[in-house]
Structures are given as C-alpha cells and as structure tokens.
Amino acid sequence: MRNIDTDKEQAIFQAALRLIQQEGFAGLKMSILAKEAQMAAGTIYLYFKSKEDLINRLYITLKRRSAKSFLKGYDPKAPFMEGFELIWQNFLDTNLANPEESAFLEQYYRSPYLDKTVQDEADQLVAPVFELLERGKRERLVKEAPTEMLVAQLTGFVAALTQLHASGGLTMTAAFKNAALAMAWDGVKR
Amino acid sequence: MRNIDTDKEQAIFQAALRLIQQEGFAGLKMSILAKEAQMAAGTIYLYFKSKEDLINRLYITLKRRSAKSFLKGYDPKAPFMEGFELIWQNFLDTNLANPEESAFLEQYYRSPYLDKTVQDEADQLVAPVFELLERGKRERLVKEAPTEMLVAQLTGFVAALTQLHASGGLTMTAAFKNAALAMAWDGVKR
Amino acid sequence: MRNIDTDKEQAIFQAALRLIQQEGFAGLKMSILAKEAQMAAGTIYLYFKSKEDLINRLYITLKRRSAKSFLKGYDPKAPFMEGFELIWQNFLDTNLANPEESAFLEQYYRSPYLDKTVQDEADQLVAPVFELLERGKRERLVKEAPTEMLVAQLTGFVAALTQLHASGGLTMTAAFKNAALAMAWDGVKR
Amino acid sequence: MRNIDTDKEQAIFQAALRLIQQEGFAGLKMSILAKEAQMAAGTIYLYFKSKEDLINRLYITLKRRSAKSFLKGYDPKAPFMEGFELIWQNFLDTNLANPEESAFLEQYYRSPYLDKTVQDEADQLVAPVFELLERGKRERLVKEAPTEMLVAQLTGFVAALTQLHASGGLTMTAAFKNAALAMAWDGVKR
C-alpha cells in the first residue's frame, strides 16, 4: 500500500501558487494544476474536497505562514520602536521573498471563493500589529489617526512595493529598504 | 447630438463595472452582462470584438477618466505644495467615489486579459505625478528616494483606504481626509 | 433571430426514451442524448435546468400522457363492467404500444432522480382506477380485498405482459388480448 | 470448515444488496461497497474480476437462492393444486422476506450489465413452474392461455405486491396472503 504523502498537499499548494502568479486566478484549472504538481487530476481530490476547499485552505495556510514570519522575534514587551522596525522589516522581507503569495492573497479577496469564516480567522492573525500601533498612540509616538488608517498606509505601501519589485520596476537594495522604513515611519509617527 | 453607438458602449461599460464590483471579475459573464445592460448577448459583439477587447477598452477608458479627474485644476507651474495637495485630494476623492472602478483596475492587473500596449498607454497618464514628485525632490521638499517608491507609498495608501472604505471598515469624514493627507505628506516629505 | 422551437423539448424527450430503452437509465449520457436528438450538448440546457430536471419532467409528461390515454372514453357513470373493460384494454394497448415509456417509468422509481412531489402528482392521475374498483366492491362485483392489492394484480400483470411483448417473448394477438382480459377480470371478480 | 474466500464474497454480496436497496443501482459505487463490506476497495477485485462480474454473479446467486426457496418442499408428483399453492406461497413469502433481492433482480434486467448467458441460466431455474402450469392445462384445471401469459400474471402480481409491501403501502397479514392466493388462482384457473 502506498502511504499517504503529506508532501502531496504541499506540492499542490506550490503548484497552485505558481500557476496563479503566472496566469492569475483564472489560470488555476484543476487539470493544469494536476500536471504542474505532477499527479493525476483525481489525486487532488484525495487531499481537497473541491477547488473551493483548495483555495480556502491555501489562503489560510499562507496567512498563517505570513503572520508567523512577520511576527518572528517580536516581543510585545520590548520598546515600541524596536517592535515597529522589526515587524516592518519582517513584513517587507516576507512579501518581497514570496511574491506569488502576495499575488494570491490579493486576488483571493475579490474571488468568488472568499469565505467569511476563513477571512475572519485570517484577520485575527494581524491583531498584534493593531495592538502595537495602539500602544504607539498611547505612548504619544504615533499619530492620533484611526488604527485602520495607519495600517492602511503601511500595508498599502508594502503591497505596492512588492508588486513593483515583482514586476521588475525596482530592485530593493539594503539602502532602499532603509529608505522605505523611514518613509513608513514618517507616515505614521507623531 | 447623441451618438447611439457610444450610448450602448457606455451602457455596457456601466453594467460591466457593476457586475465586477458585485461578483468580482469571475462574475462577468457575457450573457449576464447583456441582461444587466438591457440588450441581447449578440449586441455586445457589435460594439466589442470579444470579451478581451471589452475589458481592455474598459480599462483604458477608466484610466483616462481617472487621470482626467485627479489632474483636474492641476497647474504644473503652481507651487509644489499646492499641486501635491490638489492631486492627492483629487485622487483620494476620485477613488472613494468610484469604488467599482478601483475594484476593476486592481483585478485587471492580474487577469489574463492584461495587454502590454494598453498598460503602457495607461502608464503615460500618470506621468505628471512622477514629474511633480521629481520636481519636489529638486526643490528639496521631498525625500531623496526613487520616485517609484514615493508613488508606491501614495498609491498604495489610497488603494488600501479605498478598499477599507468600500468594505465599510471606515467612514471618510473631512477630518479623516485631512489626517490622511498629513500622513501621505509626512511619508514623502523631506 | 431563431425562434424558440417547442419541438426541441419533444425531440429531447423522444431521444431520451430511445436511449433509456436501448441502454437503460445508465445509458442516458447528456452528450449522447444531444447527439441522438441532433443538437449540441449545451442546447439541452436551454430547455432543461439539469439532467434531474429533464428526467422529472419526462416522467410527469409520460404519466400524464399515459393517464390521458387509458382514461380515454371512460365515463364514471357508465356501468361498472363497461368501465373496467375500457380501462383495461386502453391500459394494455397503451403499454404495448409504448414500451419505452414503460421501461422508463419502471426505472424512474428506483433512480436517484425520484422526486417526492412529482411522484405524488403522478399518483393523483391513477385515482379514477382506485375509485372504479371501490365502486366495484360496493356493487358486489369485485372481491373484498384491499384496493391496492387489486391494483397490484392488474398493473403487475400488464407490466409483465409489456415486458414479455417487448422482449419478443409473446406476440399479442386479439385473441391473446381477450384471454388477458378474462384473466385480469377473473383475478379480481367476486 | 470455513471457506475464507466465500465469506468475503458473501460479505460483498450482502453489502451490495443493502446499498442497492437503499440508493438504487446507481448507488452501487465500488469504494462505498468496500466500506460497507468492511474491506479495502482493492480487495473486492481479488474476488471479482470487475463490477460487471460482481453484478452478474450476484444475480445468478440470488436467482438460485430464490428458486431453491420457492421450490422448497415441492413434489412434481403431488396433486396439481397442492403444488400450485405451495409454490405460490413460497414465492410470495420469499419475495416479501427479501425485498432487496427483488429490487436488485428488477434493476438488473434493465442494466448495462445484463449478460445473455447468465440470463439464460436463470430462466432454466423457473422451468418447474412452467411445467407445473402446463400440467395444469392438461388436467383441465388451468386456462388455455400461453404459459408465458399465465406466468406473467402470477409473477407480475408478486412483484407489484412486494414493491407495495416494501414501500409500506400494505402490511401483509395472513388473511391478506390468503386473499392474494385466491386472486392468483382465480386469475389462472379454468
């Protein structure tokens, strides 16, 4: 008997990301996905109930991975500025290093597969960032604007940078990353 | 003088935007579009060669309309700060007022319909913004960062705000708009 | 513009019956059905929402046609014996003349497409037969057995005869039909 | 002495009958069958060459079991009436007690699995009934109708009664069984 291969799920995820980056969400055809993941079409359905299930599980997996990555080394008790810089740098690096994931996450939001419960769970993962900014406001370091707005500037900036970088419009050197950090901080600082 | 053809084209464009906002890009089925635009499916093909043609022409139309809107009243010879504030405010207002267009533009970029020549023409329309920011750098008002990066922060912020606003996450009062302007300016100013 | 062709529905019904008789319920593949009905696969879906819809509407159509056929000329006020003979003869003739319909009706009952509401409506159509037999019991002409049992013998007999005839096991001459009528009547008569 | 192989075969047969009764012929999926029979899907293929083979062997097995059951205690040399009553009662009881088998036999006939040789062998098993009725005709006890027609009435009646009983439409008491015997006999008697 062939043992169930947990790597198969990962192989499907990887292939799906590749296809979505290359051809967009519309390029995710189950038969092509199977070919890309080097298996038969039916095999995908041993690991995922449907295309919808595949996309939603891919989404939450990426969101979790992303959150884990940008919160790496984050200590809520460390000074505010330290936390802000760490998360910002992690977040930018994570996004630059995984442009397919960013492409997917962006498109999921507008897709017919969007699942409210999945979305809600994903929102929880970003909570620490909201808390950090609120603390920043209390410590008089951050502008007295709605937290959503502050987050909007930070994430919007990273999203735009990632897209720019992925399309070859800008190579992100260390110097540029520092410039971006300065811009991000200047935008939200008091 | 009414141009009958152009009226139909506009009806199709409007219906398409409505459907895309409601159901996403995937919700744009030609037969449903025809119903929404109150005509027969075949009629669409009298005005557009194909779905691809329809989407690309919708894209460039929206881009032109958007550029015209956010450059309204803009005088390249006026002081930098005046121009910056004008464009920013126009841009934010335009996006907030037309969330369907923003939704469409965002998705077009990742769709299989994306056409390089169309995209290039669209990029030309934003040139004045690049020129303004470069002038800002020369006048020592704006940070010495790559213009693409500066633009990324500004447009990324607006895109995120628009999405937030459209999803009901934040009501944009005049005070909030001023706060956003301040944040945007602080991000790029020297 | 091509006008909607109500004959198309009939063509689909006829083709479906032919296929079901030839290959059984399992032989009803939508693509083969389209070929048999001389149209494209998609066309079927202009007239029927789904395969399930097609089968249920075919069922109720056949049931109505069958009821209309075996009640043809039936007068509830005529003497019992006259009504019994008329219905029996009509019923046998109808079944012998339309073996595909009998084959279909038989298989529908055991299929996953069976719909309770449709089935209920169909049962209503046989009501006159139940009423006739009950009247027969009141007039002391028919056995004092449950009406369901009386009907079971009559319909079971016809079903078996139809199958026999369709498979070539017995050619139904006028003499044989008379013999069958005598057997049917002897079975239920007092 | 337990024959392991035959045990598995029986388990598969039982499970198949259960599934067919519950969901109809279309409900017989090999993987579900395996689960119902508490074994792996591949195991079924150690005992049956294919689904077709499984169904045909199930058919002939049931037919043999049925024939053995309704001929139990039958003595071709006993008086006609005794034989007729015995077989009729056995046949009705057998069918009422095994509605899944009846459901299966009915559907097999219309299925794409029907195999002529298997069918022929099955027909042999009913030969004693034909012989009995022919003897009845010679003894002037039974109507001078084609034997196939006589059999049609008897088996059609039992099939209809079984279905009625299985669907809950009629509870078969001893009195009702006697009434059925009377009806059956009246139908064929001279």
Add this chain to the structure above:
DNA sequence: TATGAATGAGGGTTCATTCAT
C-alpha cells in the same frame, strides 16, 4: 492476501461566441 492511494477516462454543466432571423 490485503490495503488504500493513485490513476485518468469520461460524465454533467457552463459560457464566450456565432448566426439565422
């Protein structure tokens, strides 16, 4: 012998596009 993961042909259905009216 037994397992159950893997296969892939083939099913039902959708939808961009065509074409007869």
Add this chain to the structure above:
DNA sequence: GATGAATGAACCCTCATTCAT
C-alpha cells in the same frame, strides 16, 4: 442594427480500476 437560440470546447469532478507496499 438587434436579437437570443444554438453551438461546442473546456471546465470541475467522480469513480472503476490498478499497483506499490
């Protein structure tokens, strides 16, 4: 020009069967 019925390629998914363990 306008219509919408008709088309058929292509999609998602199922399931009988195989095969590595």
